[in-house]
Amino acid sequence: MEVLLILAVTAAIFCLCKIRNWWNFNVNSTTKSSQIPLGSFGIFPFVGETIHFISSAYSDRPESFVDKRRHTYGKVFKSHLFGSPTIVSSDAEVSKIILQSDARTFIPSYPKSLMELMGKSSILVINGSLQRRIHGLIGSFFKSATLKSQITAEMESYVMESMGRWREDSPIYIQDEAKNIAFQVLVKALISLDPGIEMELLKKYFQEFIAGLMSIPLNFPGTQLYRSLQAKRKMVRIIDGIIQEKRGCNEGITKDVVDALLNDKNEQLTDELIAENMVDLMIPGEDSVPLLMTLAIKYLSDCPAALTQLTEENMKLKKLKEKLKEPFSWNDYVSSLPFTQTVITETLRMGNIITGVMRKAMKDVEIKGHLIPKGWCVFAYFRSVHLDDKLYNFPYQFNPWRWQDKEINYGNFTPFGGGQRLCPGLDLARLETSIFLHHFVTKFRWEAEDDSIVNFPTVRMKRRMPVWIKRRRYS
Numbered sequence: 001m002e003v004l005l006i007l008a009v010t011a012a013i014f015c016l017c018k019i020r021n022w023w024n025f026n027v028n029s030t031t032k033s034s035q036i037p038l039g040s041f042g043i044f045p046f047v048g049e050t051i052h053f054i055s056s057a058y059s060d061r062p063e064s065f066v067d068k069r070r071h072t073y074g075k076v077f078k079s080h081l082f083g084s085p086t087i088v089s090s091d092a093e094v095s096k097i098i099l100q101s102d103a104r105t106f107i108p109s110y111p112k113s114l115m116e117l118m119g120k121s122s123i124l125v126i127n128g129s130l131q132r133r134i135h136g137l138i139g140s141f142f143k144s145a146t147l148k149s150q151i152t153a154e155m156e157s158y159v160m161e162s163m164g165r166w167r168e169d170s171p172i173y174i175q176d177e178a179k180n181i182a183f184q185v186l187v188k189a190l191i192s193l194d195p196g197i198e199m200e201l202l203k204k205y206f207q208e209f210i211a212g213l214m215s216i217p218l219n220f221p222g223t224q225l226y227r228s229l230q231a232k233r234k235m236v237r238i239i240d241g242i243i244q245e246k247r248g249c250n251e252g253i254t255k256d257v258v259d260a261l262l263n264d265k266n267e268q269l270t271d272e273l274i275a276e277n278m279v280d281l282m283i284p285g286e287d288s289v290p291l292l293m294t295l296a297i298k299y300l301s302d303c304p305a306a307l308t309q310l311t312e313e314n315m316k317l318k319k320l321k322e323k324l325k326e327p328f329s330w331n332d333y334v335s336s337l338p339f340t341q342t343v344i345t346e347t348l349r350m351g352n353i354i355t356g357v358m359r360k361a362m363k364d365v366e367i368k369g370h371l372i373p374k375g376w377c378v379f380a381y382f383r384s385v386h387l388d389d390k391l392y393n394f395p396y397q398f399n400p401w402r403w404q405d406k407e408i409n410y411g412n413f414t415p416f417g418g419g420q421r422l423c424p425g426l427d428l429a430r431l432e433t434s435i436f437l438h439h440f441v442t443k444f445r446w447e448a449e450d451d452s453i454v455n456f457p458t459v460r461m462k463r464r465m466p467v468w469i470k471r472r473r474y475s
């Protein structure tokens with residue numbers, strides 16, 4: 001029996017070695033391996049190092065996968081992730097060049113289920129002139145002065161309405177509340193839909209839709225991907241109804257993002273493409289922005305000195321505005337609350353809501369002496385840069401003061417990406433978070449229950465961030 005076992009184990013090791021040699025030979029033989037960064041493809045073909053990457057991502061130090069290899073091989077190394085040979089960059093300079101390259105060099109590349117759900121015409125996937133056009137239209141819409149004052153007023157009313165309902169005798173789940181508010185604000189900005197039955201329906205379908213973003217890429221009845229695609233179809237139908245109404249009125253006024261796209265004369269901007277993109281654009285409203293708000297509350301709860309300074313700053317502005325009998329403007333939230341802005345910046349650095357971006361090389365690319373072969377993926381991993389102790393003193397300490405009176409070095413700080421795909425919603429994300437923080441700290445004191453941050457597949461709080469609130473007496 002023992003002999004059989006030894007034979008079986010020896011045979012298994014032999015087979016594994018053979019497969020491994022074949023694997024390394026086949027992947028390396030197509031390129032000049034001396035120029036490809038050092039690294040490993042792992043033992044198993046196709047799986048590569050994906051399991052190591054995911055298990056680190058689930059831990060409380062998700063960057064440990066990259067940090068371990070960066071110490072062994074350097075800041076740029078090769079790996080095999082999500083079915084593709086991949087160059088991982090934790091070098092700010094290399095990542096900057098990747099972000100600034102256009103579609104002749106790199107195109108976006110995401111796991112298969114994500115690509116299927118977003119569809120071929122999503123802004124997150126398309127390239128070239130159409131991507132630049134849509135990016136420009138969305139970006140200028142979010143920068144327009146009318147929109148800024150409209151969004152500020154709407155966000156304030158959603159926040160006040162929501163906070164007005166909060167009770168002191170049961171915990172408030174900050175993550176849920178923030179999601180609800182940020183989703184309503186974004187849907188209003190995208191398609192001018194107010195809270196009501198259609199909004200609730202959209203929210204319901206949207207939950208089904210995003211459940212499939214990191215699912216197994218199998219699309220037939222019964223699978224999550226199938227259900228998510230069905231949900232997206234229903235959302236597209238609702239949005240298409242709104243588009244047809246708008247086309248009927250033909251006012252030519254730009255009240256929301258759909259108007260901005262409809263009023264453009266580009267023939268490639270079909271109704272279907274616009275409706276599908278509206279669904280994709282709801283993702284940050286449900287995910288990134290509410291997480292920014294939630295993490296800010298989490299870090300402030302753990303750092304009383306920062307909370308005191310932020311509260312004083314917000315109280316002062318609130319009293320001044322009351323005295324002047326003036327409403328708050330977009331500018332007040334962004335420019336007159338400098339410490340609040342540093343809290344948001346520090347939350348973005350530590351929170352790493354988007355851990356990095358993935359691209360595929362369209363040709364052999366050389367960056368700083370590293371060769372990225374054609375067809376390989378490249379993963380610009382922001383998290384290790386944001387937590388690098390050579391760039392940030394005590395990087396795991398929440399320290400908003402590190403940003404005071406300092407120009408931000410956007411080479412080392414890329415929570416919103418960069419280059420041609422720099423997030424067009426970054427000002428909106430900061431504004432929404434400022435408004436949320438302002439009303440939260442000026443209306444309530446609170447005690448947070450224990451909770452921890454989960455980083456995979458998306459960043460979120462394990463227990464949805466329960467807090468016990470007490471209303472401040474004067475408000």
Ligand code: HEM
Pocket residue numbers: 108123124125131135138281284285288289292353354357358414415416417418420421422423424425426428429
């Ligand atoms: C805390 C909040 C947010 C974070 C951390 C964030 C982060 C990012 C990052 C890192 C990218 C670059 C992706 C890449 O290079 O492939 C991006 C792109 C994008 N973001 Fe955001 N985002 C946030 C909020 C928003 C909001 C509120 C919107 C509004 C609709 C938005 C819309 C977009 C769009 C449309 C793109 C794609 C741009 C393109 O490829 O041309 N984001 N975002």
